[in-house]
Amino acid sequence: MNSITAIIADDEPLLRHHLDKSLSEVWPDLEIVATCGDGKQALEKIVQYTPDIVFLDIRMPELDGMAVAKQLVQLEQQPLVVFVTAFDQYAINAFEQNALDYLLKPINEERLEHCCQKLQQHLHAKSNKQAPDINHLLAQISQLTPKQQQYLRWIKAAQGDDIHLISTNDVLYFKAEEKYVSIYTDESEYLIRTPIKELLQQLDPDLFWKIHRSTVVRVAAIDKVTKDFTGRMYVKMAGHKLAVSRAQQGLFKGM
Known part of the structure; x- marks a missing residue:
């Protein structure tokens, strides 16, 4: 019997690694044949x-996940998608009936187990049922994507008496400090x-x-991401060491 194969496509290396690692734990027999960082490569x-x-991550450079899925319809042997x-639960409900399944970021292990069970049931059933209608699904998702344009790309921030325009791509992290929030970049605060x-x-x-x-x-x-002998987790970036609360350690589970 041939093994079940899969490809992971996500433009964030950390998230690709996290999903790959988590899948190896919840579905050890699943063979990840490739991981990709953009839609074209995917x-x-x-x-x-095959x-x-x-x-498939919905948002990727080159080709986004929606564009990739649209082209999959033309393949003779279509994979399950x-x-x-990162859409919230309310938005997901608008199209979940038309996809085989979905995963919300950050990925929850229990939700991933449920997803894998659903995939296995579909693959083992070998029924004549048609796969979910990808074109219909894409039409549903396209109604949600304008929300993505509302996210911050630039932030006006003060440094002394000066006002600076900071790209969110340059931000390392934000930290709440009493009445203010500090923005840390490679170069300044x-x-x-x-x-x-x-x-x-x-x-x-x-x-x-x-x-x-x-x-x-x-x-x-x-x-x-590191742990000390007490189990306390820390994120390290550009010389900064930031504590991860116990409630949020699930973000990095399996890494």
Whole structure:
């Protein structure tokens, strides 16, 4: 019997690693034949390996997940698609009936186990039922994607008497400090008055994670995650060491 194969496509290396590691724990027999960092590479690997399953991030450079899924319809042997997304639960309900399954970021292990069980049942059933209608699913998702344009790209922040325009791509992390929130970059530190809770609602959840009640980090800036002898977890980035609350350690489970 041939093994079940899968491809993971996500532009964040940390998230690719996390999903790969978690899948190896909840579905040891699943063979990950490739991991990809953009949609163009994902499509090439799908054509090359003809996997049974593709874990497909909706937002990626080159080709986004929606564009990749649309092209999969043209393949003679279509893989089962599991969308990986930062859409909230309410938004997911609008199209979940038309996808085989979906995973919300950050990925919960119990939810991943449920997803894998659903995939296995579908693959083992070998019924004549048609696969979920990808075109219908994409039409549903396209109604939700304008929300993505509302996320902050630039932040006005103070440094002394000067006002600076900071790109969110340059941010390492945000830290709440009494009445202010400090913005840390590679080069300097800035201040804004926006409460951290309000700020978090304006940041792309694909790119920024809350690791502590007072700390939000840019995921791509993380160098590594460590634990001390007490089990306390820390994120390290560009010379900074930031504590991860116990409640948020699940973000890095299995890494």
